[in-house]
Amino acid sequence: MLFIRLVEEMIAEKYKEQKMRCPVHLSIGQEAAAVGVCNALSKKDRIFSTHRSHSHYLAKNGDLKKMLAEIYGKLSGCCGGRGGSMHLFDKSAGVTASVPLVSSSIALATGSALNSKINNTKEVTISFLGDGSVEEGIFHESLNFASINKLPIIYVCENNLYSVYTHLNERQPLRSFNKLGEAHAVKSITCDGNNVSKVNEITLKLLKECKKNKGPFLLTLNTYRHREHCGPNYDNNIGYRTEKEFKHWKKKDPILVFKKELIRKYKFNEKNFDNLSKSLTKKISIAFKYAEKSKLPNPSLISKYVYA
């Protein structure tokens, strides 16, 4: 989790160099969702993500170098620089696809679960989505289909209260997100998305159920993004959300929460934390250097791979 945080903070820091020339949607503040869920998974389980894909990709052990190279637009990126930050994937790690159009990957994830069902294999698919995604019809269409076919899939909704700069209350009526699943007889749970241990615990339970043919599930994780919707900065100044709200959530920063838990339970201390940070930062810096040094794709490659 700290690893992801540090990666994204370095992206934020270096973004102003104008060398990462594509949109970036940072998950800073939301990492517990990605980590809590993905830590419960095995390598064979698959995840599908959205425009905000960094944390999911990394939590599922997607290759950091390939991710950064992709954001830097380099040929060594996971898409050879063709997709940018919203298309991250790493098949070998089970990060099957990230898709920039809101909700578009929900159906793909459902297809992945259908595949497992037909093959009678036991891996589970995770479909990451945001609170905005549930407004797209395809979300409901997918849940209905998963429900009739009892597919081994968990739809994980990270409710960060906003779609771009618009608050949930302007986009959806007041009701629990669980009702969205229940409309399709999909068992639904909502919980604190900033507590990585809790998220992990619940995910493990749901995975077991999925493997017993008791899927699908809808898991809603309440959380908050610290930075702007897209880009490296804080944006409390532009007026769509209050400083108070921000501070409230900042206190619940998942890294902080987890650190406290570690200190309480495992005699972890500040020094351990600093050491960990340092060693991670080192590793991360190497990856950044790799990405920066990698070559831009040659224009002549542009016409390749249109057809299989």
Place this chain on the structure above:
Amino acid sequence: MLFIRLVEEMIAEKYKEQKMRCPVHLSIGQEAAAVGVCNALSKKDRIFSTHRSHSHYLAKNGDLKKMLAEIYGKLSGCCGGRGGSMHLFDKSAGVTASVPLVSSSIALATGSALNSKINNTKEVTISFLGDGSVEEGIFHESLNFASINKLPIIYVCENNLYSVYTHLNERQPLRSFNKLGEAHAVKSITCDGNNVSKVNEITLKLLKECKKNKGPFLLTLNTYRHREHCGPNYDNNIGYRTEKEFKHWKKKDPILVFKKELIRKYKFNEKNFDNLSKSLTKKISIAFKYAEKSKLPNPSLISKYVYA
């Protein structure tokens, strides 16, 4: 209600003449929904319908002659023969539009209710839909929008258990249709759709609520179609539904149910019924003659009205 039944029975009878050359989706068996709802409406209220639009159109006092002429493909039809049976509308009667693509008119109806909301006028919009329609994402998108904006609209779902030849259980999980509305904080009611008085009573109540800014609503009416999905015949022989199921519902024929109620409550008798039938049939025959005698459109008209 009897009027609608007699019209559709005559369509069924005359369909084999091969002069009505477009698909027809009969509502025989489902009339209580259309009549129960539309009788509660005033002329200013608006309805939107689907491929199965005859009963809605007639219950809202759409012009019979123009409907039949449309089905016969005549210039005097409500669309000048351009739409056929799935495009029936009669603006002056408040039948704003019927649309052949499943669920496509749900959003249009929602727009109609938005119009009332903006204008602050008191008419209510009805969006008729089938049990299959709720599988399309646009149904959910529309309900969510209507809910946030408290639109004066009632979504009336006629659950006749089938989409074409496929039973509900093969398409949706077991759960009450009310849950579909509740996913969007839309108050939802399910009731016997073959009892016209009950449907009417509930509709009146919901209309009142809508006018007090307490809409939208989802009203599910359980019912059954007697004939084949599309066309004039019975189809119990082809194997997708059982004779037993058919007979069960046949006993609950809305006309029968209502007749019994009339007899019980208002000293209505068989003779009244026969007389009524006869006089209605006469009127209907005249409309058929009108439609049959009307002219086919001239080919030269085909290029008109592409642009306003």
Place this chain on the structure above:
Amino acid sequence: MPKKKNKTKQRIIPGSEAIREGLIEAAKKDRNVIFQAEGVSDPSSVYGTTKNLEKIFNKKRIIEMPLSENAMTGVAIGASFLGKRPIISLHRVEFALLALEQIINNAAKSHYTSMGQHSVPIVIRLIVGRGWGQGPEHSQSLENLFSMIPGLKVITPTFPADAKGMIISAIEDNNPVVVIEHRWCHYIKGHVPNKYYKSQIKEPIKIKNGKDVTIVANSLNVIECLFVAKILKKYKINIDLFDLRVCRPLELGKIKKSVKKTGKLITVDLGSKILGIGSEIVSEITSSCFNYLKKPPIRIGMPDYPTPSSRGYLKNHYPDKRKIINELSKLFPIIKKNYKSIMIEIDKESKKLPIDVPDPSFKGPF
């Protein structure tokens, strides 16, 4: 298309059965093939083309689709990422309009964006609903819409034997293939070999050899052109007639060669003339055969308005024998001279069937 070998053993079946055979053969050969449709195993089974599949294959491979065209297309794409070969069948081309985000973004581009790491071997069968008063929203073909999109393949089979082979090729293909099936072509009968075979989905096929004019048509229009070719032969006009078959990728090598010979080109589009496949063909041919063209190329296609329901409107609506003759008469004075007798012959043929049915057996209701 394999050569006919044994005349005595010719099985004559309609296009719809040929397509069903293709589907079955391909699914037998590759267990990754799965089927999705609304009413996939219902008594009608997509005009009979998916009939009884559940009796031949494991039920898990036959997937009943809720009315969720968009999600179900995404489901197919997602399953195809993992090795499945889904075949989606939609009763009307228009239903795919709900799924275009999935088709244009995820299906067409995933192979490209992933540098070939993903592929999307899906087949999307779309049926053109022409006839019996289907009206403006149930009778479009829209092959030009799909053909605009790099990454898709778009095919329009005409004859039964070719249709079977093309369907098998489409299923074997590792790209998303959109099949525009004209339901009137489902009624065309012909000999269809009783085995697994492929027909290329790369380029047009020449079906008549002639030196006077090049005509490129597809799907139902090929039948109209064949009739025209028959009549004009009597007047010594020989058409170099191509069944286009494949709208994307558009491989025009054979057509170019033909136009260099004939100097004249007519395209006959199933869908709209404006921005139709014919527009692309004419532009491309004009560019590469400019100095060979004796006359400006001519496009025939659907006019610039929707198709109304009532047969009353439709007399001069579809691209048909009459329209083709009219255009040809601009190129060949002999047609003008014999216009009346040609039209009489055409009238005779046209009157055999009402304008709104594909076959005498067709009695509605949809």
Place this chain on the structure above:
Amino acid sequence: MPKKKNKTKQRIIPGSEAIREGLIEAAKKDRNVIFQAEGVSDPSSVYGTTKNLEKIFNKKRIIEMPLSENAMTGVAIGASFLGKRPIISLHRVEFALLALEQIINNAAKSHYTSMGQHSVPIVIRLIVGRGWGQGPEHSQSLENLFSMIPGLKVITPTFPADAKGMIISAIEDNNPVVVIEHRWCHYIKGHVPNKYYKSQIKEPIKIKNGKDVTIVANSLNVIECLFVAKILKKYKINIDLFDLRVCRPLELGKIKKSVKKTGKLITVDLGSKILGIGSEIVSEITSSCFNYLKKPPIRIGMPDYPTPSSRGYLKNHYPDKRKIINELSKLFPIIKKNYKSIMIEIDKESKKLPIDVPDPSFKGPF
């Protein structure tokens, strides 16, 4: 576009502000105008084009759209049946792919099918997201897709003053109008009159007079062509340059006249070359001006693959000055002769800005 009257009073504003003014003026004039967008009043307000509307108009007219492009388009159509004039603004063209069933069936056809009893006066603003690594699914223009559909109008404004007038005309129009706005055109600055005025949305406008070659371009490509025209003037090549502006209905009267004069035609498409607007123009012009054409018409447009994110790929990707010069050099030997010096001049101009930004002020992130 009204004539400039008073040079001293010229207000110079960018395209995005001009469009915003058009929206505001039209909404002031007609209270039936309503606005729908995702984030319609958020701090960004669709690139500033819907900024502060809620301060000018009754809040009821400013409708925040949930992420439900399909239903919200249907809502707009339904409201328009009853007299409203909804304007939908989408941040990317691609988001409209979710709404094509509504656009193609209900918006485009309702007037037709109802014999004129319904009309659908809606405006759908779609913004082309080119630049800053947007990638394959956030940078398509797809004007050809919309232009295929009878019943729609499709416009592609270029210059600020014209854009304002065109937006007002679109709002006043009783048909569904799709506006393809290139976000790079949002940065173009120009004089924009401070009042209510309309620019026709019927046909192209000639923006340079020349006798040597006809070039038809639209949106951002017009800017590229203007630069080319400036350079070539030095070599005595004068371009008859048209800003196409209106892709549907495609009114080619002026272009035909021009080609009859120049004998040469080049089209420059914002979207794909294959099945692009240029294909339609070339086919139509070939058919009506065949005997005037001295050379085969030339089409320039987006190549037959998606647009990748990384700037590394993009060097020869977009239709640009260089590509236009290359094609022109096939028509004019003098260009071939001076090719090097022309290219040096172009290189100088091109290097002013990186390939992935519209303006020096642009720093990302989207």
